[in-house]
Amino acid sequence: MTTIRSFMTDDHRRCDDFFAEAEQAIGKNNIAVARAAFGHFQSSVLAHFECEEKTLFPTFEAKTGMSMGPTQVMRMEHQQMRALLDDARSAIESGDIDDYLGLAETLLIMMQQHNMKEENILYPMCDQHLSAELPAVLERLEMELCDE
Amino acid sequence: MQALLSFENAPPFAAPLRFFLTAPLFAVLAGLLLAWNGPQLMASRWMPGALAATHLVTVGFMLQVMLGALIQILPVVAGANLRHPLRVARIVHIGLSGGGGLLAAGFLAAIPWLLSTAALLLGITLLYFLVVCVQALASVPSTSPTIRGLKLALVGLAAVVGLGMLLAFELAYGWSLPLAALVDLHAGWGLGGWAGILLVAMAYVVVPMFQLTPGYPARPSWWFPVAMLLLLLLWSGGVLGSVEWLVQLSQGLAALAGIAFCVLTLRLQGKRRRARADATYRYWQLGLTASVAALLMLLVSVLWPAASELDGWTIGFGILIIVGGFLSFITGMLYKISAFLTWLHLQNFGQAKIPAPAMNKILSDTDCQRQMVAHAVALALLLAAVIVPDWLARPAGLAFALANGWLFWNLACAVRRYRRAQADMAEKLAAL
Numbered sequence: 001m002t003t004i005r006s007f008m009t010d011d012h013r014r015c016d017d018f019f020a021e022a023e024q025a026i027g028k029n030n031i032a033v034a035r036a037a038f039g040h041f042q043s044s045v046l047a048h049f050e051c052e053e054k055t056l057f058p059t060f061e062a063k064t065g066m067s068m069g070p071t072q073v074m075r076m077e078h079q080q081m082r083a084l085l086d087d088a089r090s091a092i093e094s095g096d097i098d099d100y101l102g103l104a105e106t107l108l109i110m111m112q113q114h115n116m117k118e119e120n121i122l123y124p125m126c127d128q129h130l131s132a133e134l135p136a137v138l139e140r141l142e143m144e145l146c147d148e
Numbered sequence: 149m150q151a152l153l154s155f156e157n158a159p160p161f162a163a164p165l166r167f168f169l170t171a172p173l174f175a176v177l178a179g180l181l182l183a184w185n186g187p188q189l190m191a192s193r194w195m196p197g198a199l200a201a202t203h204l205v206t207v208g209f210m211l212q213v214m215l216g217a218l219i220q221i222l223p224v225v226a227g228a229n230l231r232h233p234l235r236v237a238r239i240v241h242i243g244l245s246g247g248g249g250l251l252a253a254g255f256l257a258a259i260p261w262l263l264s265t266a267a268l269l270l271g272i273t274l275l276y277f278l279v280v281c282v283q284a285l286a287s288v289p290s291t292s293p294t295i296r297g298l299k300l301a302l303v304g305l306a307a308v309v310g311l312g313m314l315l316a317f318e319l320a321y322g323w324s325l326p327l328a329a330l331v332d333l334h335a336g337w338g339l340g341g342w343a344g345i346l347l348v349a350m351a352y353v354v355v356p357m358f359q360l361t362p363g364y365p366a367r368p369s370w371w372f373p374v375a376m377l378l379l380l381l382l383w384s385g386g387v388l389g390s391v392e393w394l395v396q397l398s399q400g401l402a403a404l405a406g407i408a409f410c411v412l413t414l415r416l417q418g419k420r421r422r423a424r425a426d427a428t429y430r431y432w433q434l435g436l437t438a439s440v441a442a443l444l445m446l447l448v449s450v451l452w453p454a455a456s457e458l459d460g461w462t463i464g465f466g467i468l469i470i471v472g473g474f475l476s477f478i479t480g481m482l483y484k485i486s487a488f489l490t491w492l493h494l495q496n497f498g499q500a501k502i503p504a505p506a507m508n509k510i511l512s513d514t515d516c517q518r519q520m521v522a523h524a525v526a527l528a529l530l531l532a533a534v535i536v537p538d539w540l541a542r543p544a545g546l547a548f549a550l551a552n553g554w555l556f557w558n559l560a561c562a563v564r565r566y567r568r569a570q571a572d573m574a575e576k577l578a579a580l
Contacts, residue, residue, distance in 0.1 A: 016421075017421075019360070020360050020422065023421075023422060023423045023424070024421065024423045026423065027423030027424060028423075079500060080500070087506075099506065101424075102509060103506045105507055105508060106488070106491050106506045109358065109488045109507070110488075110491075110492075112357040113224050113488075116224060116225060116353060117224060120225070120226070120227065124291050
């Protein structure tokens with residue numbers, strides 16, 4: 001059965017794929033491919049953030065009344081990652097590979113520890129509290145992620 | 149769930165940092181002890197110097213980093229918040245450092261009251277740490293193999309410390325217990341039940357996530373920590389009831405389980421999608437290879453017990469599993485977590501107004517890789533010293549001290565750069 005946890009976790013992995021693609025292209029000195037892959041990575045991550053902030057988190061907050069709780073921290077981490085994404089983007093655009101690799105490494109760890117909290121803690125909470133709305137919520141998340 | 153409530157609840161940098169900076173110094177002491185004591189330290193595992201050096205590394209280095217890292221990552225991995233993390237860190241760090249130092253001194257000088265004081269100090273410190281962790285983890289459901297592994301590893305910690313205290317009192321007061329069997333069991337709980345299960349639980353997270361490998365298969369992941377714990381309980385039962393075949397059987401199965409985990413991890417890493425081999429990855433590869441070799445030795449000694457009577461067999465096994473295996477894993481991960489924490493704290497310090505320098509500006513991979521070469525050379529020399537102790541024991545000790553001094557230097561430089569960056573950012577913030 002698809003749960004919020006499994007659905008959103010799969011999307012995390014999809015973003016990881018683009019990240020890996022960009023890094024591999026850099027390893028092969030193929031900057032054009034790396035830029036394109038990073039572009040995909042950035043838009044997938046931003047779409048993921050967006051559907052959480054517009055759909056998943058507000059639904060969770062409305063149901064549980066926890067508006068200053070875990071979702072707030074996740075939003076703050078999204079902001080930190082948006083800044084890192086922008087910085088990495090400008091590094092790769094200007095061809096500053098060393099800077100890009102440093103920022104990408106930082107971004108990867110930031111992203112993975114964030115994913116860990118979502119996958120192990122927040123998504124299971126969502127599945128638990130939103131069990132009645134699950135099909136509707138999943139459908140909306142799916143639609144929003146496809147739109148990107 | 150509290151852990152997710154706010155960043156303010158995250159442990160301050162000072163909490164884990166004190167452990168990370170102290171640990172390499174204990175390893176330096178172990179290396180210097182070998183250089184000073186020379187070949188006689190390697191004559192047998194029962195030499196006072198060998199016991200002291202082993203505990204300088206296991207308690208002073210391994211336990212130090214593991215507890216510091218746990219204080220930091222329990223909120224992230226398990227959503228379990230320790231109350232007053234800085235206070236916990238201060239108390240545990242003092243107890244552990246003091247206890248580890250006294251224990252080594254007690255072994256070296258063979259002074260009973262030193263040994264028993266060290267045992268009491270370590271026992272009380274770790275009991276306190278366990279109580280704090282159990283409080284934090286009590287309400288956390290085991291929703292992932294990592295969380296279950298963490299919980300079971302704490303059982304291993306309780307067992308290794310309990311047995312360690314028992315053994316220290318036995319040595320101090322000459323109780324008549326089966327020393328050799330209990331020492332083996334103590335090492336089994338320490339390396340398998342505590343460090344091993346903790347490593348595996350962390351590997352489930354760090355290997356796929358940071359090296360972008362496929363995930364560990366779900367079912368074996370859930371069962372591995374449980375199986376390891378059960379095997380150690382069987383082993384304990386064998387020692388209690390003096391059932392030799394049960395001890396052998398559980399040791400052999402534990403070795404096989406360990407080998408399976410290492411081979412699986414090596415295969416997953418073979419499928420990783422990261423383009424660059426950084427120091428953390430290389431340290432993992434070295435650690436896995438050395439661990440497989442060590443566990444094969446354990447397997448051989450189970451099937452052919454006479455092997456462990458061979459000169460240097462047990463010492464060689466100890467060096468392979470502790471220096472080659474655990475120290476490699478721990479150092480590799482220590483670099484990553486230290487660099488990330490400096491970035492995270494600078495990031496929060498900059499309040500999203502001033503950007504923090506990226507991780508590689510604080511701790512460069514080149515520095516880490518160079519230090520790793522020193523670690524690998526020290527490991528090779530230590531292993532060679534098992535065969536020709538007269539020639540190589542002292543150089544190996546110096547090399548080990550040097551590699552860990554270098555680790556300290558790398559970490560200390562990162563902290564210096566962190567402080568400088570923070571001062572720089574404070575100026576910029578004030579000017580806004």
